[in-house]
């Protein structure tokens with residue numbers, strides 16, 4: 001990797017996002033400090049992926065603004081100096097290309113550097129993520145956990161200012177999930193890139209989150225640390241972290257029972 005860049009601060013200010021008059025995010029404000037891991041939690045459908053899309057600039061708020069180091073995100077994006085590492089679901093790899101060619105695509109398309117330099121960078125990142133030797137393999141030959149790590153490798157190769165992860169541990173067994181959590185923590189400690197993760201994963205929030213916001217009714221009332229989150233007396237938070245399974249009175253629609 002090249003020279004280490006200084007980490008950026010993200011400020012979300014009074015952001016509202018509305019779809020067909022329904023506000024998914026409502027007057028939401030929070031700050032992600034430079035170099036930290038910020039976790040967006042919340043039940044399914046509360047707007048985590050919508051918020052990540054806004055942070056990536058792939059979609060715009062209906063009102064309000066997102067700032068990167070005090071400059072509006074849309075302005076920063078236009079400057080072309082702001083690089084975003086998006087690590088979405090594993091499916092984002094091209095199945096007809098080898099792992100090496102998948103990873104080299106970003107450099108080749110932009111003609112950023114020579115083949116020898118591309119090779120050096122790819123080898124370096126694969127080593128960092130414990131994936132050495134898989135360059136010639138095809139995506140179909142990798143497990144779900146390995147694909148997620150390759151997606152992370154691709155994000156890192158772009159030398160991003162911000163890393164965004166949408167549900168990095170979903171669909172994985174607990175052991176593989178914990179290795180992904182370790183990797184995100186490791187990469188953050190070593191490279192200090194400002195990182196935002198959307199996740200339901202309580203283990204992830206507990207172990208690598210510096211700050212945690214829980215989306216409810218389109219907003220985050222409190223920004224927690226892992227300690228304050230797990231000590232919270234808020235009924236919604238307590239139920240979200242430790243839900244009851246009620247077999248006697250399940251919440252089925254009446255036509256099913």
Ligand SMILES: Nc1ncnc2c1ncn2[C@@H]1O[C@H](COP(=O)(O)OP(=O)(O)OP(=O)(O)O)[C@@H](O)[C@H]1O
Nearest residue numbers: 019020024042043044045046047048049050051200
């Ligand atoms: N492009 C869109 N058009 C209309 N509604 C949308 C659009 N994108 C998202 N929504 C709505 O916004 C709400 C939040 O969706 P989102 O995908 O952000 O939830 P989530 O918190 O990521 O859920 P999950 O944990 O299941 O991934 C949902 O009600 C969804 O239907």
Ligand SMILES: [Mg+2]
Nearest residue numbers: 048049050166
């Ligand atoms: Mg989602």
